Amino acid sequence: xxxRTVNVPLGSRSYVIKIGEGLLRELxxxxxxxxxxxxxxxxxxxxxxxRFAKPAxxxxxxxxxxxxxxxxxxxxxxxxxxxxxxxYNQLAAHRLERRSFMVALGGGVVGDLAGFVAATxxxxxxxxxxxxxxxxxxxxxxxxxxxxxxxxxxxLVGAFHQPRLVLCDLDTxxxxxxxxxxxxxxxxxxxxxIYDGGLFKRLEHHGDRLLAREGGFLTAVIARCCEIxxxxxxxxxxxxxxxxxxxxxxxxxxxIEAISGYGKxxxxxxxxxxQTLAACLSTHVTGLPRADAIRIGNVLAGFGLPNRIRLGAPxxxxxxAAMRLDKKVSNGQIQFVLAERIGKVVWGQRVPEALLxxxxxxxxxxxx
Amino acid sequence: xxxRTVNVPLGSRSYVIKIGEGLLRELxxxxxxxxxxxxxxxxxxxxxxxRFAKPAxxxxxxxxxxxxxxxxxxxxxxxxxxxxxxxYNQLAAHRLERRSFMVALGGGVVGDLAGFVAATxxxxxxxxxxxxxxxxxxxxxxxxxxxxxxxxxxxLVGAFHQPRLVLCDLDTxxxxxxxxxxxxxxxxxxxxxIYDGGLFKRLEHHGDRLLAREGGFLTAVIARCCEIxxxxxxxxxxxxxxxxxxxxxxxxxxxIEAISGYGKxxxxxxxxxxQTLAACLSTHVTGLPRADAIRIGNVLAGFGLPNRIRLGAPxxxxxxAAMRLDKKVSNGQIQFVLAERIGKVVWGQRVPEALLxxxxxxxxxxxx
Numbered sequence: 037x038x039x040r041t042v043n044v045p046l047g048s049r050s051y052v053i054k055i056g057e058g059l060l061r062e063l064x065x066x067x068x069x070x071x072x073x074x075x076x077x078x079x080x081x082x083x084x085x086x087r088f089a090k091p092a093x094x095x096x097x098x099x100x101x102x103x104x105x106x107x108x109x110x111x112x113x114x115x116x117x118x119x120x121x122x123x124y125n126q127l128a129a130h131r132l133e134r135r136s137f138m139v140a141l142g143g144g145v146v147g148d149l150a151g152f153v154a155a156t157x158x159x160x161x162x163x164x165x166x167x168x169x170x171x172x173x174x175x176x177x178x179x180x181x182x183x184x185x186x187x188x189x190x191x192l193v194g195a196f197h198q199p200r201l202v203l204c205d206l207d208t209x210x211x212x213x214x215x216x217x218x219x220x221x222x223x224x225x226x227x228x229x230i231y232d233g234g235l236f237k238r239l240e241h242h243g244d245r246l247l248a249r250e251g252g253f254l255t256a257v258i259a260r261c262c263e264i265x266x267x268x269x270x271x272x273x274x275x276x277x278x279x280x281x282x283x284x285x286x287x288x289x290x291x292i293e294a295i296s297g298y299g300k301x302x303x304x305x306x307x308x309x310x311q312t313l314a315a316c317l318s319t320h321v322t323g324l325p326r327a328d329a330i331r332i333g334n335v336l337a338g339f340g341l342p343n344r345i346r347l348g349a350p351x352x353x354x355x356x357a358a359m360r361l362d363k364k365v366s367n368g369q370i371q372f373v374l375a376e377r378i379g380k381v382v383w384g385q386r387v388p389e390a391l392l393x394x395x396x397x398x399x400x401x402x403x404x
Numbered sequence: 405x406x407x408r409t410v411n412v413p414l415g416s417r418s419y420v421i422k423i424g425e426g427l428l429r430e431l432x433x434x435x436x437x438x439x440x441x442x443x444x445x446x447x448x449x450x451x452x453x454x455r456f457a458k459p460a461x462x463x464x465x466x467x468x469x470x471x472x473x474x475x476x477x478x479x480x481x482x483x484x485x486x487x488x489x490x491x492y493n494q495l496a497a498h499r500l501e502r503r504s505f506m507v508a509l510g511g512g513v514v515g516d517l518a519g520f521v522a523a524t525x526x527x528x529x530x531x532x533x534x535x536x537x538x539x540x541x542x543x544x545x546x547x548x549x550x551x552x553x554x555x556x557x558x559x560l561v562g563a564f565h566q567p568r569l570v571l572c573d574l575d576t577x578x579x580x581x582x583x584x585x586x587x588x589x590x591x592x593x594x595x596x597x598i599y600d601g602g603l604f605k606r607l608e609h610h611g612d613r614l615l616a617r618e619g620g621f622l623t624a625v626i627a628r629c630c631e632i633x634x635x636x637x638x639x640x641x642x643x644x645x646x647x648x649x650x651x652x653x654x655x656x657x658x659x660i661e662a663i664s665g666y667g668k669x670x671x672x673x674x675x676x677x678x679q680t681l682a683a684c685l686s687t688h689v690t691g692l693p694r695a696d697a698i699r700i701g702n703v704l705a706g707f708g709l710p711n712r713i714r715l716g717a718p719x720x721x722x723x724x725a726a727m728r729l730d731k732k733v734s735n736g737q738i739q740f741v742l743a744e745r746i747g748k749v750v751w752g753q754r755v756p757e758a759l760l761x762x763x764x765x766x767x768x769x770x771x772x
Contacts, residue, residue: 128556159562188496194527
């Protein structure tokens with residue numbers, strides 16, 4: 037099967053995303069083209085490491101690199117300052133230099149953590165993303181947003197640091213647990229809603245081919261998501277404007293993750309709920325047809341994703357408080373990304389408190 | 405007395421440095437011109453805070469800002485990931501937003517720490533430097549290098565994040581302990597050696613006016629140092645080349661700080677020794693006249709700064725090991741900035757191990 041290439045043209049920070057099978061075992065060869073130093077570090081987690089650390093390590097050694105292997109615990113808890121510090125210490129022990137580089141081998145947590153370490157170690161060293169989950173391949177590995185969580189909120193600490201290369205090896209998705217794969221589909225749906233009505237229709241009609249992880253179809257869909265993400269990031273690298281559309285469903289989604297304790301909901305599950313609620317708000321605020329809000333909820337449900345959450349009054353208060361800690365808050369006002377139609381969203385939308393309360397209460401009960 | 409202004413033209417990241425008396429009490433007014441949000445945080449340390457936190461805080465409140473006060477322990481130990489984490493938590497508690505800003509009120513430690521926190525909180529928020537030591541006014545507050553130490557080495561973690569404004573209030577120097585003031589003069593001497601032979605001569609002939617902290621003379625010297633730093637930073641913001649000249653004396657100086665335990669030597673004291681040793685190496689490698697190496701050692705000694713260090717064999721080994729962890733190491737080779745003459749240095753110089761050993765042994769005993 038062919039390897040697809042998506043360009044991310046950002047001047048001196050330009051890079052390519054490669055999508056296809058067998059890319060992991062060619063990691064060393066791809067890195068060799070980047071003209072970096074020989075010393076490097078692979079950061080991965082206990083789960084991904086078991087399967088893929090050896091082929092990645094061997095591939096680098098074959099091309100003359102001198103990699104260290106840094107393993108962090110699996111799960112969202114690894115996205116912490118404690119892990120950052122542990123990584124720094126191991127990079128120092130392996131004597132990484134400014135021309136050395138890091139490889140982030142894993143899902144979104146590993147990519148965000150490793151990227152933040154790369155952004156700040158020696159004031160920034162190069163890094164390569166090798167995302168091994170669908171969610172990381174279509175979203176977090178592209179665009180340079182890296183960071184970790186604080187007790188007070190998700191991704192409150194971070195940087196913009198573009199990778200030098202992204203390798204999406206479809207083979208790594210073959211062993212991905214069903215729940216994680218479905219979680220990644222929530223971000224795929226998002227691209228349809230925010231940017232590409234045609235993609236959304238393909239998801240409506242051929243969802244079964246995605247769930248079956250059909251190689252050619254999956255490659256095309258991942259490549260399309262990466263193209264959309266690249267186009268948005270090229271337009272607005274540091275989220276001054278357009279890039280905010282990528283947060284559709286995330287203001288509520290992040291708050292759900294925060295109040296549930298990171299890890300209860302997978303990120304994709306939380307933003308599936310967030311997207312459904314954002315669609316619901318959109319029918320009131322930005323004129324999204326009710327039928328389209330229902331379609332959004334249905335596509336997500338079709339992928340086995342949750343589209344509702346039941347909260348008691350104290351939880352609802354905690355959810356609203358968590359939303360106010362969101363990075364997009366301005367003058368204390370929560371900003372939402374809302375849809376005008378499927379394929380077109382607007383950002384910076386304010387929602388009256390009463391409507392937000394009502395939507396959290398009723399949710400989709402009157403939509404589905 | 406007049407306020408001097410030095411421009412740092414860096415496109416969208418341009419800012420001004422103001423040098424003069426009474427600037428601290430005008431902090432709020434200067435910040436008001438920057439067009440930032442109202443919520444902000446002053447980061448200072450226990451020592452500086454006692455004297456200057458209240459005027460800074462009040463000045464911000466008078467202009468309608470809503471500042472939080474974050475106080476870290478005084479001393480180099482505060483430049484740690486532990487302090488970074490403590491700051492993050494307080495910024496989150498005060499609900500800082502992307503348009504909020506931070507004020508670094510203190511010496512180099514506070515500026516580097518607060519700058520790193522500002523560079524990474526919410527992926528970067530604006531910050532203002534109010535340096536209260538000579539060293540911070542002429543060096544660390546300008547140029548956007550921010551960061552903290554690791555157990556493995558100084559400044560191993562950091563970012564490039566330019567301030568929006570630098571206010572050097574000469575009044576804050578009036579209460580600066582003598583030892584700290586002299587430590588700052590080591591960086592002043594450095595600017596003469598690396599860039600401005602005329603400045604060096606003024607230091608040779610009018611050192612007493614500096615030591616007396618004579619207002620007009622001090623303002624002119626600080627402004628000249630800031631001009632030189634600005635010129636170098638504008639040429640090479642992220643230390644790809646020229647900016648390395650600012651590290652004259654620092655490769656050895658940082659290693660001295662590392663093996664002595666941070667805090668035993670003040671930074672300026674360590675780099676005074678480093679500069680003297682670098683001058684000594686320069687006579688062998690880059691043709692610095694022996695007489696000029698002696699002049700460099702003498703100016704530093706005239707400011708009461710150390711220009712030698714006595715090390716046993718195990719300490720010498722630790723010093724060399726610490727130098728190899730320097731950020732400027734490339735392919736395992738230590739890179740030095742060396743002088744060709746006073747006012748002109750070259751970077752990326754390698755020094756034969758035997759010469760380095762000999763210089764560490766003999767030091768200046770045959771120079772002075």
